Amino acid sequence: MKLDELHDFGLTENQKMVRAMARDFAEKEILPKVEAYEREGRYPRDILEKMASLGMLGPTVPEKYGGAGLDYVSYGLICEEIARACWICASVISVQNSLVNSGIVKFGTEEQKQKYLVPLARGEKLASACLTEPGGGSDLASLESTITPDGDDYILNGSKVFISHAQHSSVYFVLASIDRTRKHKGICALLVENPSPGITATPLKLRTLKRGNICEVHFDNVRVPRSNLLGEEGGGFRVVGSNLDIGRFSVAARCVGQAQACVDACLKYANERVQFGQTIGHFQMVQRILADMIVSVEAARLMVYRVGQLKDAGLGRASLEASMAKLMASDVCVKACVDAIQVHGGYGFSEDLPVGRFLMEAKVLQIGEGTNELQRALIAEYALGIRSY
Numbered sequence: 001m002k003l004d005e006l007h008d009f010g011l012t013e014n015q016k017m018v019r020a021m022a023r024d025f026a027e028k029e030i031l032p033k034v035e036a037y038e039r040e041g042r043y044p045r046d047i048l049e050k051m052a053s054l055g056m057l058g059p060t061v062p063e064k065y066g067g068a069g070l071d072y073v074s075y076g077l078i079c080e081e082i083a084r085a086c087w088i089c090a091s092v093i094s095v096q097n098s099l100v101n102s103g104i105v106k107f108g109t110e111e112q113k114q115k116y117l118v119p120l121a122r123g124e125k126l127a128s129a130c131l132t133e134p135g136g137g138s139d140l141a142s143l144e145s146t147i148t149p150d151g152d153d154y155i156l157n158g159s160k161v162f163i164s165h166a167q168h169s170s171v172y173f174v175l176a177s178i179d180r181t182r183k184h185k186g187i188c189a190l191l192v193e194n195p196s197p198g199i200t201a202t203p204l205k206l207r208t209l210k211r212g213n214i215c216e217v218h219f220d221n222v223r224v225p226r227s228n229l230l231g232e233e234g235g236g237f238r239v240v241g242s243n244l245d246i247g248r249f250s251v252a253a254r255c256v257g258q259a260q261a262c263v264d265a266c267l268k269y270a271n272e273r274v275q276f277g278q279t280i281g282h283f284q285m286v287q288r289i290l291a292d293m294i295v296s297v298e299a300a301r302l303m304v305y306r307v308g309q310l311k312d313a314g315l316g317r318a319s320l321e322a323s324m325a326k327l328m329a330s331d332v333c334v335k336a337c338v339d340a341i342q343v344h345g346g347y348g349f350s351e352d353l354p355v356g357r358f359l360m361e362a363k364v365l366q367i368g369e370g371t372n373e374l375q376r377a378l379i380a381e382y383a384l385g386i387r388s389y
């Protein structure tokens, strides 16, 4: 039996086809380019255009709004397979589909759906999620960006930080407060067009993901039509909260994909690298690393698929299950990246091999979409009865 055959439990024929399509695309269209793009700091716009033509930027959006109309398990499989090849491309899928598209599907007016959802789902436009601020990302209720009503518009002011893809996105999903004294009840979700007068997006100098266009974004008296409010005034937390499980599910699926890339790289290397007259895969201590890595990746995969299956079965919110999957999969992913460097020895740091790069990329997944400290707090609070759905 091959390892890949393990993955087929419970998947429908259609889900297997989606996985095969995403894997084939990742191997043929992404993997041959990803290291060169990394070295050049080049945003993978051309790859994203091809992904869009295959429906990968709007997987769960209904077909009548330009999406692929797929189930959640299929969405997870796409995230996993694309992340196996490229963190950035997978990040675009998950930002665009989980928070922005899903938010518009659930809370958008018909006009917003036609104007924004259709081109986003078709991948004709890219979206950024502008939540995190310089003052903090975990405590969203204390965000400082504001909107002030002015006739048919709002005037948006504030600053956001770590905003992925911001110079390439033409739709920003922005959280800002209409009344800061009301804390989370004052927060609104808005669709803001980029470029608009008063918006500046400047790439941050990060140690990793230099091709991800992760930016600081300033809003200086930006005029946003009131018709671009998503949901109700003060309902921004509801919009974000209703899709948190999908966002965490997609990040968890990406973690499984990147951890699987570590397994792939290690199996290849352990069968090639010779020390003491035999390939290093013959050494039991290397075998132990490989076996533990394979089992933990498979366990994480099971937790991720379970979230997709629960959503497909109609569970409205899978918050606890999604937090558990995100926590476990991101921890497994970081450990797999550390172990992959160990298996590669000094060559784990070589620019010619991807495993050294994986580690910094994977670490981000323990921080984004709710840090793992917040996931642990949530899980414990649900278990203790301090928090409930």
Ligand SMILES: Cc1cc2nc3c(=O)[nH]c(=O)nc-3n(C[C@H](O)[C@H](O)[C@H](O)COP(=O)(O)OP(=O)(O)OC[C@H]3O[C@@H](n4cnc5c(N)ncnc54)[C@H](O)[C@@H]3O)c2cc1C
Pocket (backbone or CB within 6 Å): 095, 128, 129, 130, 131, 132, 135, 136, 137, 138, 139, 161, 162, 163, 164, 165, 209, 214, 364, 367, 368, 369, 370, 371, 372, 373, 374, 377
């Ligand atoms: C590469 C990258 C891409 C990103 N892309 C986006 C994006 O597209 N859009 C966006 O809006 N944001 C994005 N982010 C931001 C990310 O979501 C935030 O970094 C994250 O939410 C944490 O916020 P913070 O960095 O302000 O850390 P802080 O909130 O300041 O947290 C610092 C530390 O304190 C801990 N902590 C905070 N509160 C608690 C608590 N109550 N209990 C226990 N521990 C706590 C945290 O877990 C963390 O360890 C991105 C970040 C990175 C690195």
